[in-house]
Amino acid sequence: MATALVSQPLFAESSQYNLTRGVTDISNQVYDLHMLIFYICCAIAAVVFGVMFYSIFKHRKSKGAVAANFHESTKVEVVWTVIPVIILILMAIPATKTLVAMEDTSQSEITIKITGSQWKWHYAYFGEDVEFFSLMSTSQQQIDGVEEKGAHYLLEVDNPLVVPINKKIRFLMTSDDVIHSWWVPAFAVKKDTIPGFINEAWTKIDEPGVYRGQCAELCGKAHGFMPIVVQAMAQDDYDVWLTGKKEEMALAKAEAAKALDATLSIEELLTTGEGIYASRCAVCHQANGQGLPGAFPAIAGAEVATSGSIDTHISKIVDGVAGTAMQSFANQLTDKEIAAVITYQRNAWGNNTGDVVQASDINSYKTQEAEPSSKEL
Numbered sequence: 001m002a003t004a005l006v007s008q009p010l011f012a013e014s015s016q017y018n019l020t021r022g023v024t025d026i027s028n029q030v031y032d033l034h035m036l037i038f039y040i041c042c043a044i045a046a047v048v049f050g051v052m053f054y055s056i057f058k059h060r061k062s063k064g065a066v067a068a069n070f071h072e073s074t075k076v077e078v079v080w081t082v083i084p085v086i087i088l089i090l091m092a093i094p095a096t097k098t099l100v101a102m103e104d105t106s107q108s109e110i111t112i113k114i115t116g117s118q119w120k121w122h123y124a125y126f127g128e129d130v131e132f133f134s135l136m137s138t139s140q141q142q143i144d145g146v147e148e149k150g151a152h153y154l155l156e157v158d159n160p161l162v163v164p165i166n167k168k169i170r171f172l173m174t175s176d177d178v179i180h181s182w183w184v185p186a187f188a189v190k191k192d193t194i195p196g197f198i199n200e201a202w203t204k205i206d207e208p209g210v211y212r213g214q215c216a217e218l219c220g221k222a223h224g225f226m227p228i229v230v231q232a233m234a235q236d237d238y239d240v241w242l243t244g245k246k247e248e249m250a251l252a253k254a255e256a257a258k259a260l261d262a263t264l265s266i267e268e269l270l271t272t273g274e275g276i277y278a279s280r281c282a283v284c285h286q287a288n289g290q291g292l293p294g295a296f297p298a299i300a301g302a303e304v305a306t307s308g309s310i311d312t313h314i315s316k317i318v319d320g321v322a323g324t325a326m327q328s329f330a331n332q333l334t335d336k337e338i339a340a341v342i343t344y345q346r347n348a349w350g351n352n353t354g355d356v357v358q359a360s361d362i363n364s365y366k367t368q369e370a371e372p373s374s375k376e377l
Contacts, residue, residue, distance in 0.1 A: 023207045027188035029098045037091060105202045108170035116180030116193040118325055119222040123161050130245050133332060134159045135279060136225050155212045160229035164238035165205045173199045184213035184228055192217060205232040222283045259336040259359040266356050273344025276337050289349040300349035310357060313342050314365045335362040
């Protein structure tokens with residue numbers, strides 16, 4: 001037993017309870033620093049408890065030991081002050097070097113802006129005209145226990161962050177609403193995203209692979225449903241992905257423009273809207289549209305989705321609602337998707353208004369909203 005306790009730290013790297021090395025030079029430095037401090041603490045504990053137990057055993061009353069009676073000792077006070085100071089200085093030197101290296105974002109080769117919002121991540125690649133949202137893709141059936149949980153339960157997304165290996169990547173981090181924290185253990189990167197403020201971090205990944213993390217700041221009801229997935233690729237593979245992503249975004253823009261002239265049937269809108277609602281709205285308003293009393297309003301039977309005007313309904317999704325968790329979806333969803341989800345909300349859960357909203361209606365609202373008022377003129 002004693003041998004196991006002593007030898008365990010020597011093989012701590014393979015322990016599931018210990019810090020992991022990760023796949024970056026910084027994460028290795030952090031691991032080595034962690035183990036150095038750990039061994040120093042173990043050595044201090046061994047000395048302190050060794051002296052204590054020796055003293056208890058050697059000078060016990062049953063052996064006739066008599067306690068010494070003395071007051072003050074300058075030597076003892078100097079020793080127990082100087083030695084800890086020296087130890088702290090020795091610990092601070094490597095710690096400072098690692099912390100300085102973690103904050104050095106200079107000479108980066110790629111810059112990516114990361115924006116946290118309730119409850120998703122937005123990634124924008126500087127100089128590449130590529131940006132997208134990343135949402136958790138674990139199904140509601142798994143969360144409800146109806147389906148068997150997958151291997152990456154709650155740690156899988158629809159659009160992972162894709163980066164090349166062997167490149168210094170600079171992250172600029174901010175938030176649209178509350179404080180979030182972008183944390184990927186394998187990179188030793190954990191940085192808060194704060195509204196109105198930009199934090200910086202960086203990484204340089206050594207090995208291709210898929211690396212997972214999650215929001216590490218309590219940011220609201222769905223805090224536990226805000227995973228991070230980073231896919232690191234060889235440079236050639238990354239270049240292919242980047243080209244494909246640009247083509248995908250160009251195609252999406254073309255389809256969005258084409259949708260403005262299209263007239264979809266209510267069945268098509270309801271099918272699309274149901275999927276959008278499940279991925280973007282159900283986390284707050286619930287799958288049955290009943291919301292959470294005191295936190296998120298119901299949509300089923302609510303005035304906004306029944307007797308309220310369509311423009312009012314559009315404004316809540318396009319502009320959001322100030323002072324609440326309802327954010328603007330103007331730049332998160334296409335006009336067609338917004339039209340579909342409004343149509344779904346006005347015809348689901350017994351609302352049955354028969355209203356149909358088209359992408360052109362959303363575009364008209366945005367255009368009208370963007371025009372300066374007569375007062376401004």
